[in-house]
Amino acid sequence: MSKRFYLTTAIDYVNGAPHLGHAYEKVLADVIARARRSMGQSVFFLTGLDEHGQKVQQAAQEQGKTPQAYCDELAIQWQGLTTALGLTNDDFVRTTQPRHREVVQNLLQRLHDTGHFYKAAYTGFYSVKEETFLTEKDRNPDGTWDPKWGQVVELVEENWYFKLGVHQQWLIDHIEANPGFIQPDYRRNEVLGFLRSQTLEDLCISRPVARLNWGIPLPFDPGFVTYVWFDALVNYYSIPASLGDPAAAAGNAHGTAGSGPELWPADIHVIGKDILKFHAVYWPIMLKAAGAALPHQLLAHGWWQKDGAKLSKSTGNVVDPIAVIQEWGLDAFRYYVVRELAVGPDGNWTDDGFRSRYNAELANGLGNLVNRALNMLTRYRGGVVPAVSQDLAADAAAAVEATRTHYLASELQEALVSIWSLVNRANLFVEQTQPFKMAKDPAQAERLDEVLYTLAESCRVLAVLIWPVIPGTAEKIFAQLQVAGSPGDWSQSTWGGLKPGHQIGAPAPLFPRKDLAPAK
Ligand code: MSP
Numbered sequence: 001m002s003k004r005f006y007l008t009t010a011i012d013y014v015n016g017a018p019h020l021g022h023a024y025e026k027v028l029a030d031v032i033a034r035a036r037r038s039m040g041q042s043v044f045f046l047t048g049l050d051e052h053g054q055k056v057q058q059a060a061q062e063q064g065k066t067p068q069a070y071c072d073e074l075a076i077q078w079q080g081l082t083t084a085l086g087l088t089n090d091d092f093v094r095t096t097q098p099r100h101r102e103v104v105q106n107l108l109q110r111l112h113d114t115g116h117f118y119k120a121a122y123t124g125f126y127s128v129k130e131e132t133f134l135t136e137k138d139r140n141p142d143g144t145w146d147p148k149w150g151q152v153v154e155l156v157e158e159n160w161y162f163k164l165g166v167h168q169q170w171l172i173d174h175i176e177a178n179p180g181f182i183q184p185d186y187r188r189n190e191v192l193g194f195l196r197s198q199t200l201e202d203l204c205i206s207r208p209v210a211r212l213n214w215g216i217p218l219p220f221d222p223g224f225v226t227y228v229w230f231d232a233l234v235n236y237y238s239i240p241a242s243l244g245d246p247a248a249a250a251g252n253a254h255g256t257a258g259s260g261p262e263l264w265p266a267d268i269h270v271i272g273k274d275i276l277k278f279h280a281v282y283w284p285i286m287l288k289a290a291g292a293a294l295p296h297q298l299l300a301h302g303w304w305q306k307d308g309a310k311l312s313k314s315t316g317n318v319v320d321p322i323a324v325i326q327e328w329g330l331d332a333f334r335y336y337v338v339r340e341l342a343v344g345p346d347g348n349w350t351d352d353g354f355r356s357r358y359n360a361e362l363a364n365g366l367g368n369l370v371n372r373a374l375n376m377l378t379r380y381r382g383g384v385v386p387a388v389s390q391d392l393a394a395d396a397a398a399a400v401e402a403t404r405t406h407y408l409a410s411e412l413q414e415a416l417v418s419i420w421s422l423v424n425r426a427n428l429f430v431e432q433t434q435p436f437k438m439a440k441d442p443a444q445a446e447r448l449d450e451v452l453y454t455l456a457e458s459c460r461v462l463a464v465l466i467w468p469v470i471p472g473t474a475e476k477i478f479a480q481l482q483v484a485g486s487p488g489d490w491s492q493s494t495w496g497g498l499k500p501g502h503q504i505g506a507p508a509p510l511f512p513r514k515d516l517a518p519a520k
Helices: 020-038 054-062 067-084 098-113 165-177 185-197 228-233 235-242 246-251 273-290 321-328 330-340 351-381 393-408 412-433 442-466 471-481
Strands: 005-009 043-050 091-094 117-127 132-134 152-162 206-208 221-226 268-272 298-301 304-306 347-349
Touching: 005 020, 005 235, 020 043, 020 067, 020 268, 020 298, 020 304, 020 321, 020 330, 020 393, 020 412, 043 067, 043 228, 043 235, 054 067, 067 091, 067 321, 091 235, 098 228, 098 235, 098 246, 098 273, 152 206, 152 221, 152 273, 165 185, 165 273, 185 273, 221 228, 228 235, 228 273, 235 246, 268 273, 273 298, 321 330, 321 351, 330 351, 330 412, 330 471, 347 351, 351 412, 351 442, 351 471, 393 412, 393 442, 412 442, 442 471
Parallel strands: 005 043, 005 268, 043 091, 268 298, 304 347
Antiparallel strands: 117 132, 117 152, 206 221
């Protein structure tokens, strides 16, 4: 066996309904997973839920439920999201699962045994809402606490701490020596700036059971559960370990290598910019201290707003991905979020922007091309593919190569731009050659054959290129062309795949026009 390409998303807090931001990240990861699988890589794609911590305990209490019952109910809804988004995840982790808990406890015990933790008393200000102790730096200049911290109380508490100071320099060296470790570059620079200018404070990795019991108990001190972030980050490692990954042996009680799939280290952790510090500072230190390899890349995406304002349940400024999918179709949603926003900067959802990309790029761009190409082939040649023509072969080859490079670099917006250069080129080709006029002139029959081949073959190649982003549409194109195989196979993107004499199927519109839909 050899190592699989291992890709993860952040695991979402289970205290509420999924929104655009959660869905966006999962789609990004799915596109990367699909693109690599289509190119022949063996991929393992993990997503899931973060179920412990104060917020979940409180939310469950408010509803008069046990935290576990509360999580179980919501988990159904969140797992439904993976299906609704067409995700191809190989596993779904819930941090309340015994397979995860066991690995977290093994790692805690290992770090304890090797002297990475100490117990100490601490007096300080604590934000109940954010479950974090605050320092003087968190105060406003006038001495008050920002409302984002919610209720702030003074607490004296014994806790367990993780010694971070000894790790600062190697981490800086590692980030400097591995430019791909944190992407995009400006996020990497932010982390380096922070690490170079501030001394790392030790990390409190426990919570006294008296204050919070909804967590994984410290195996070496039953009065405490572990801090939710220590628990959550480990999910990336606990699943490989529980599946018997030989490289995740530190997750087993005796550090013994298993014979399961080779996954660790993760190739890409897809995360939002807000949780970069946890992934770029705490997570590598936890792994290094446990003797485990570091992930290859943290890919930090930006945040969505809607109509220029923060997404917020309380103000109703939300985008419900499920509602959008119900109205416009899954591929329209996946296309928009990937096309609108490069992986990195923040983005802004507007219903007008969504509608306009749908109409211009999907309905009039790709949809119209496929519909015209297949309809003309049906009308003028009875749906029988003519001799191979090379008219757009070079354009297609260039688009295939550019798209492949972008997918492999996780430049997903850029991949779509490359793909649409071929969509636009092929639509321009229709305008330039005017096959509907040629069809009236028998002297041009041979040229019409070439044009019809070129258009149908462009559609076939395009199906392969778009499959990672909009698989349903790609599959419809293959079905209408009645070609064997799957568009999820990159090797099918070579020009000339449509064979002369092949009979295509019946054309049908891919994206119904929505010009008349009222603005919401
Ligand atoms: N549970 C932690 C992550 C633990 S990972 C070991 C968490 N959960 S979350 O539900 O708050 O966020 C999950 C992911 O969704 C994060 O990567 C976060 O950045 C992303 N997003 C949440 N809101 C978002 C937007 N408005 N826009 C884009 N992504 C956003 O943090």
